[in-house]
Amino acid sequence: MTRLAAILKAWLAALTPAAGTAPDGGRVRQRTLVLIRWVAVIGQTAALVIVAVSLGYCLPVAPAFLAVGASVAVNLHAEFVRPGGEWLSERAAALYLGYDLLQLTFLLGLTGGLANPFAILILAPVTVSASLLSRTTTLLLATLAVVAASAIALVHLPLPWPGGLELPTLYILGNWLALVLAVLFIAVYVLALAREAQRRSDALAATQMALAREQRLSELGGLAAAAAHELGTPLGTIAVVARELATELPDDSPYKEDADLLVQESARCRDILDRLGRRPASDTGGPYNWLSLRGLVEAAATPYHRSGVRFEVRTDRNATGTEPTVPRSPEILHALGTLIHNAMRFASGRVDAVVGWNASDAWVTVRDDGPGFTSDILSRLGEPYISTGSSGADDPGQHMGLGIFIARTLLARTGGEVSFANRRPGAEVHVRWPRARLETGPASLSEAQPQ
Known part of the structure; x- marks a missing residue:
């Protein structure tokens, strides 16, 4: 019993791979995929109960509910063992979606294969991947979806139609072809739209960074211009006093050279302040x-x-x-x-x-x-x-x-x-x-x- 529990624990851990802790290393939150899976579990349970109990169709209920229970176990493990707010890595998100695709394929194989109207849900994991994950991951999941659709088209338990009805092979083939084309369309078209949206988002972020940089530079220019304006008056007073001292001191005075230097340096300060006053200023007033x-x-x-x-x-x-x-x-x-x-x-x-x-x-x-x-x-x-x-x-x-x-x-x-x-x-x-x-x-x- 202990060995069985250890095997089950290892299996659950494999289905809920390690998640990243920072948005920079992840593409999607674990909570998002867990929530999607809960919606799938509720829908699958409701469909099985309605068809098997309310409508009285004879279905392999035990293995079907076992597949639904596996998703419940994986979700509970993800909810209680790993924090739901973590960001999944590319590989982890791909494993989540791959499991969901295989679990749905197993259920469809038990309930009519491509004759089951819910076979269209095979597109869901591919759509999520095209919206959030990389091109490589999306193409891998699209390939898996095509293989899964082909498998249940060939191998499945038939639905118990009234009067022993059998759907034409041509109809099943048409469903398979439509599903494959839809998978390919999503893998290419939705992926292209998602990448375009990501590029535009990156460009808008760069726009904000450029504007913030320009605002900082403009604020520095405004501060320099304001400082030049405020310092101009006292500097002018210093220059006047220095010139008067230089004029009144006799040539042989020991302070004559210092007074001349003070006049030169005050003129230099005036030039610096003039240059500062000509720089672009802030847009905050003045x-x-x-x-x-x-x-x-x-x-x-x-x-x-x-x-x-x-x-x-x-x-x-x-x-x-x-x-x-x-x-x-x-x-x-x-x-x-x-x-x-x-x-x-x-x-x-x-x-x-x-x-x-x-x-x-x-x-x-x-x-x-x-x-x-x-x-x-x-x-x-x-x-x-x-x-x-x-x-x-x-x-x-x-x-x-x-x-x-x-x-x-x-x-x-x-x-x-x-x-x-x-x-x-x-x-x-x-x-x-x-x-x-x-x-x-x-x-x-x-x-x-x-x-």
Whole structure:
């Protein structure tokens, strides 16, 4: 008896494999698959009771309930021995789903095989795998499902139809073919959709990281500009006193050299504070947070100037009215910087940023004289992981198309619409905002906007 208990315990442990403890190492929570199995147990039990008891059909009840009981035992072992919140590894999740597929196949073999209308449930484990697990695991489970469907099509206990009814072989063959095609469709189509959703999720996460980084840099710039403004007055006083001392002290005074040095160093401090005051500021308030649209483009382009490529910001000849005054939005700074950087990478010798505005809109067009976008890339620009460069470029993130995707996403958050086109020579990216939306910053900025 002890030996039998040990064998049963080992069997249960094999069916509930070790789970991971961190989301990074797992693909699905154990609780999710356990819950799915409980639903299956309830459904299988209800079907057996209704068919065997209520309808009075003669079925092999004992082995059928034994299969259901095995699932109950596996679930109880998983519930009480391993914490339900753990994350299953790829292998563990595959074993869970593989067991469910084999258990269902055994039940179907006892109850009519593919003549059983519940044979469609063979698709369930493959669907779960296609949604959550890797391509390799999904293909293995799909192969197992096809083998299982083929087995119960050939070997099964017949259903006790009234009057000794037998379903045509052609009908069973049709069911088998439909099931196999459905398995293959799910393995390919659902898997592709799941991977696309995962790529988009990763790209959105990268967008948030880029925005957070730009906000931190912008906050540092704002702090520097504010410090420069506040220190300017006392530094000016120090400079005046130092100049007066240097003027009044005689040339042979032992303090003359020190006074001259103080004048020089105060002038140097003034230059440093002037440079700090010209840096991009935070979008959290203050007079340093607003600038012209041209100034915003120049600030975005500053980190990306490239030797041998001339960059110029020009005003569109179609611009009318006064130039917009806009907030130093981290989203716009990062997005325009990415577009300008991309143009700099492929330009032969020139990149232009054309800035325009009218009463209702404002726009920025970034143009380069490079090779332009290829036709297959042009129609898909803005999607994540679409490369606009070659594998030898210097920014790996750009190869996945994340740079353009992030830029487009950030600009959309500010109300901007982005379009891509080719020109002769080169390419151009056009960004257009509703003027009122562009000139309206966050609430904390609205009060600080200069009149």
